[in-house]
Amino acid sequence: MRKRKSIVEFILFIILLTGAMFMMIPMVYLISYSLRPNSDIYQYPPTLFPGYYKLTFENYEYILSKSVNIFIYFKNSLIVGLVSMVLVALMSSALAFVLSRYKFKGKEIFFLIIIATMIIPGLELIIPQYQIAVRLKIINRLSGLIPVYAAWMLPFSTFMIRGFVDNIPREMDEAAYVDGASPLKVYFGIILPLMKPAIAAVSIFNFLTCWEEYGWAQTVISSEKLRTIPIYIAGFFGRNNFTQYGYVFAISFLSLVPIITIFITFQKYFITGLMTGSVKG
Amino acid sequence: MKNRKLLGIFLTLAIMIGLTSCTSPKQAETKNKQIEKNETVTNIVFWHHYNEQSNENKVLMEILIPEFEKQNPDVKVEAVSHDWADLHNKALVAATASNLPDVIRVDSAWIPEFVDADMLMALDEEFEEFNSVKEGILTGPMDTANVKGHYYGLGLNTNTKILFYNTKLMGENDVEVPKTLDEFFEAARNLSSEAAQKIWGYGEPALSGWNMLPFIWSNGGELLNEDNSKAEGYLNSEANVELLSKFAQLYKDGFLSGFNSGDIPMTDGFAQGRYAMIIDGPWKYAELQGGHADFTDYDATTMPAGKNGSIQVLGGEDISISRNANKEAAWKFVKFMTNEFAQVEMGKAGQIPVNKKALENAEITSIKNYKVFLEAIKTSRARPAIPQWSELDQILTDAVTNVVLKGADAKETLDEAARKMDEVLR
Amino acid sequence: MLKKIAKKRKIKKEYWQVTLLFLPGVIFFSLFTLYPIVKLFIMSFYEYKIGALKESTFVGLHNYIQVISDEISQAAVVNTLIYALITVPGQIVLGLLIAVFINKLSKAKVFFRVLYYFPVITSWVIVSVLFRYIFQNEGYLNYLIFSMLEVEPVHWLETRMSSLAVLSIIGIWKGIGWSMTVFIAALTAVPLELYEVAEVDGSNSIKNFFYITLPSIRNTILFTFVMLTIGAFNTFTPVKLMTDGKPLHQTEFVLTWMYKNAFEFRNMGYSAALSFTVGLLISIIAIIQFNYFKKA
The missing domain is CATH 3.40.190.10 (Periplasmic binding protein-like II)
Structure with a gap:
């Protein structure tokens, strides 16, 4: 019996490994071309694994030496990502709590509206959002990016966390109320700690989304020192089909490193958090 | 406990918002300096x-x-x-x-x-x-x-397009540098070959106004009337029908390429000798030197002249x-x-x-x-200076693509396009 | 009497506290999402040209009529629908399969979870650029096929069907990691007792999968379905960078056609009408999915 199990496991392992190789092909492509001169990408026939002598770090050197500002861009992306993430975490968890525990007229309709707004593409909303941002005087500031990002991620996060909260038994709330607690005390003292896995899960996802966002960032940010990483990467794309892809791939790889690190570190929260959240849906 | 938690959260938020507002653009800083220095x-x-x-x-x-x-x-x-x-x-x-x-x-x-x-x-x-x-x-x-x-506005810089040609391929195929449109079409044919790697006589990156107007104008045709208000009678003139048919034939016979989504990009194609001729702007020199420094077998000349002379598009x-x-x-x-x-x-x-x-x-x-x-x-001539140019350009591109790529009838397609353009211009 | 007043005070205090929790999110959402959407909706009834500071003319349903009757938007909707029809089930089935496989492993779970999630966190721009190089007429894929089989290379990005196929493959490739992660979470929540009982009754793994696992994670599947459908309709970057609707708008997707109208033709009214029309369509699809799942 045990032998059978381990054979099955072995087969699964091989299947998964093959699949994983397909998943990684473009990544290999990316790393491969980032380690070669810019003109290599135009070669025919294309080669994934060039000879050893071809490999060079010149693209990375160029990027890291030429722009000392790259650390500023990383910092900007980090700030925007973190603040947006925290804002959404706070607001969506509070919202989820209220939606889960309290009845009021139009609750379900309100919830549906929140979800429905996810259907309208962000691209379309740029103009109205820009006008609001101008009026609030947050154009060309990092604080112009954050509210829109937060608002954008709010529906999905609320949805996920609400499902999670629905699964927390009401008896816990009841017990606290009997003891004379107020709603705020129940929320902060009991529910919020229990929500931590769910919050962690959506937070990681939200951070990643902010890290990569380009459209709104490009519209709001004009100053060079306020650029986020996606804007910086876009600056390497040339017109007339002439882009130095060596640099593009190198900087893209560099910008993936923090994300991957965060993901690996937090991925166990990811799993536990999503768990009960999506079961209820 | 609740109070401490609240405090902690608000503090964190405050710090972060503080950090964010600190990174305001140079303008704000200099404005502050202004007030201080009274300049x-x-x-x-x-x-x-x-x-x-x-x-x-x-x-x-x-x-x-x-x-x-x-x-x-x-x-x-x-x-x-x-x-x-x-x-x-x-x-x-x-x-x-x-x-x-x-x-x-x-x-x-x-x-x-x-x-x-x-x-x-x-x-x-x-x-x-x-x-x-x-x-x-x-x-x-x-x-x-x-x-x-x-x-x-003031003019800041200008550009136009010229004909780049591969001198080696010209020599090999015994082709002379084309000076007229007819010679150009001939050259495109003669420079193509079906060797191990296909070579196209001419590469054009797109089929929009920027690409087609030089041919249309040099050939004696027009896009619109003088005050840019009508396309009927101009877009679908005989000269244009004839030109478009020639282009379509060139593509059908396999001597023209470059505008499809999967085609080799112009610069790489030219540098690798896949396109014998291309027409492009001054940036081509920089691109060739930058990405294909070893390729030097090329030279350039002005747009081949048609009935109306050699007219390129002014950018x-x-x-x-x-x-x-x-x-x-x-x-x-x-x-x-x-x-x-x-x-x-x-x-x-x-x-x-x-x-x-x-x-x-x-x-x-x-x-x-x-x-x-x-x-x-x-x-060189500039493109029609009308606010609806993007829409007209799209109609033109679609029409040319229909004829060249799909083999549609040139006269019918241009008639239809002229009708659409006039609607937009109304 | 005093007790009643105290109770009223307490209820008021409760309401105030709940409102405090509720309000920030609502205000934020209303200001930055709801209000822009309402503005956009109003825009869809005008001939709004971007940038023009002059008055836009009210045109009523004209934009909507144009959207519905326009061949290109019809083609765009069809393309996006086909794309969704392939990629959404594709991501769910494959994601679920991989999640099940990974769950059965005793080691290397994290290794695979991370590996399969890589495509998800890679930016669409990089993905599009890379895949374009792979699928170009003389790209890597054709090079492999051509040199191995000596067959005419396929022009992947130049016809409607092959472009849709390529885009769908990329879409599935990029999304599997996400649905896989969601499903792994859901799978670990299925109580083990269910399986143990089935074991006693002499069931095998395949029967288990269909009769225990699937029903238990039904809600997750529905949730994933809706999210992936919305995501599929929001596809923009890969289409824009790989075909940009060519040839002749045959490979347009809803979002690329929307973008073209908004920013190249400056026809924001039409663009807005298109987004709401498609939004309506997606809502109808979502409602159908919900009802189907409720009954099944």
């Missing part, structure tokens, strides 16, 4: 699309702006680089909230649009010196900023001042960018000057790569 330094913002990594940007940031600020200590310029398409969209979005930068480097094709959107200042109305400045700039490029008699950029700009400071900068010094410096970086004196300057006349372009510019 009047005006900041102007300049949006352009010189690529971040390019020579032009280097010249702008390291030579031009410092020189300008030296000569004008009361003005500071903040230049922001964008991608070409992004700049267009961003300017439009900014316009909806009247939040435009002071100065913009505008692609000449955008001027009619931007004027229709009321984004730009009419320079001839706002500045007395305008006429004298205008005199120093080539007429053709200046006219790209002319909408209904008013000038909404280029203008420098404009937006409606809500710091007028005086912006005008100073705009004048500077179009004076001889700035034009020569940019000229050395790859931007063909429009300043008359600059064009006679020894440093410019000695640039080998400009010779053919300067010749071609004399007979």
